[in-house]
Amino acid sequence: MTKQTFAIIGLGRFGSSVCKTLVDGGAEVLVIDKSEAQINNYKKIATQAIIADAQDENTLKSIGIRNFDHVIVAIGEDIQASILVSLMVKELGVKHVTAKAQNKYHARVLEKLGVDKVVRPEREMGKRIGKGLLSENMLDYLNLSANIQVAEIKITKPSFANKDLAKLRFRNHYHLNVIAIKRNDDIIISPRADQKLLVNDSLLVVGKTADVDHFSQSMS
Ligand code: ADP
Numbered sequence: 001m002t003k004q005t006f007a008i009i010g011l012g013r014f015g016s017s018v019c020k021t022l023v024d025g026g027a028e029v030l031v032i033d034k035s036e037a038q039i040n041n042y043k044k045i046a047t048q049a050i051i052a053d054a055q056d057e058n059t060l061k062s063i064g065i066r067n068f069d070h071v072i073v074a075i076g077e078d079i080q081a082s083i084l085v086s087l088m089v090k091e092l093g094v095k096h097v098t099a100k101a102q103n104k105y106h107a108r109v110l111e112k113l114g115v116d117k118v119v120r121p122e123r124e125m126g127k128r129i130g131k132g133l134l135s136e137n138m139l140d141y142l143n144l145s146a147n148i149q150v151a152e153i154k155i156t157k158p159s160f161a162n163k164d165l166a167k168l169r170f171r172n173h174y175h176l177n178v179i180a181i182k183r184n185d186d187i188i189i190s191p192r193a194d195q196k197l198l199v200n201d202s203l204l205v206v207g208k209t210a211d212v213d214h215f216s217q218s219m220s
Contacts, residue, residue, distance in 0.1 A: 003028050007068040008046075009054045009085055011038040014100050014121055015074030019046055030068070032059075054085045057092075066093045073099035073115075079106050083113070090114045137219040139202055141212065150179070151212045155201045156219045166193035174215045176207035 006022050008015045011033040022029045023045055031046040033039050034053045043049045052059045054075070065071060071094045075082040079102055086099045090113055098117040101107035110118045131138055141151035155161075160168065165178060181188040181195065182202040188195060197203075205212060 004069045005067070006030070006070045006072065007032065007063070007065060008072045008074055009033075009089075010074035010076065010082075010100075011035070011042055012074060012076045014076065015072065016042070018072055018074060023047075030063070032063070055081050055088075057088050060085075060088055060092060065089055068094060070094075070096040070098065073097065076100060076102060082106070083109055086110055086115050087113050135213075135216040135220050138212075138216040143209070144206070147209050148207070149209045149212045150204065150206045151216065152182070152202050152204050153212070153216045153219060155197055155199055155203060158199055160197050161199050162196055164194045164196045165191060168197070174205075174207075174218075175211040176205040176215055178203050178205055180204040 003026070005028045007030045008019050008022075009032045011019065011031055015031070015033075016038075019029055019031055019042060028047045030048040030050065031039070031042050032050045032052050032054050033042075034051065036051050039049045039051045050063065052063075054060060071089045073082055073086045073089065075085060082099060082101075083106075086097060089097050096117075097115050098119060099110045099115045101110055101118050101120050103120075107118045107120060128141075131141065135153075137154040137156055139152040139154055141149050143149055165171075170176070170178060178191055179189075180203075181191050181197070182204065183198065183200075205215065
């Protein structure tokens with residue numbers, strides 16, 4: 001399998017964190033920033049680091065931006081630059097573009113331009129932290145669609161201990177499917193109906209977000 005290639009435009013907090021994650025994952029990463037200081041910090045980390053203003057279309061062309069599998073527009077505060085650069089990389093034919101939006105209006109414009117994935121990191125992180133605060137037993141979650149989630153929920157109630165999924169009538173009661181059970185370092189995948197639960201097990205469940213919330217709050 002050939003390595004995926006990424007170009008990150010803008011090395012603020014978001015872009016630099018994406019960069020490190022991709023490099024740690026073994027990907028080839030080109031970074032572009034107009035700030036020499038930022039580029040100097042990433043010369044040894046990224047595969048290639050270029051000082052340039054990405055608003056210059058000729059620069060994007062000479063870098064061969066269209067040859068990258070994925071471009072991440074991580075320009076934060078300068079919304080005008082973010083919009084112009086996103087427009088140009090889409091027009092130059094990049095297949096997968098992810099761009100960071102500062103607010104909902106910025107996000108709407110980026111979506112209209114054909115950006116494939118628009119992210120609002122502060123908002124998404126805020127939601128995630130809020131969920132964790134609402135229920136300490138919701139260890140993690142992933143939205144599969146607008147109202148379907150996979151979530152990891154810790155069993156805290158002694159009334160669940162030593163009862164199996166069938167006896168708890170888990171699916172009927174909570175309208176959730178248990179994909180796996182994490183117990184210490186073990187993972188029981190696709191547990192059978194006669195699988196007994198223990199306190200401190202973590203259940204990986206899939207179902208409607210409202211049902212996931214209901215179950216995790218019932219553990220509080
Ligand atoms: P964050 O909120 O993720 O920290 P910032 O807005 O603070 O984002 O940082 C964005 C980065 O993008 C900065 O390092 C800035 O130098 C860079 N940047 C902004 N505009 C351009 C541009 N036109 N071309 C290249 N880099 C840019």
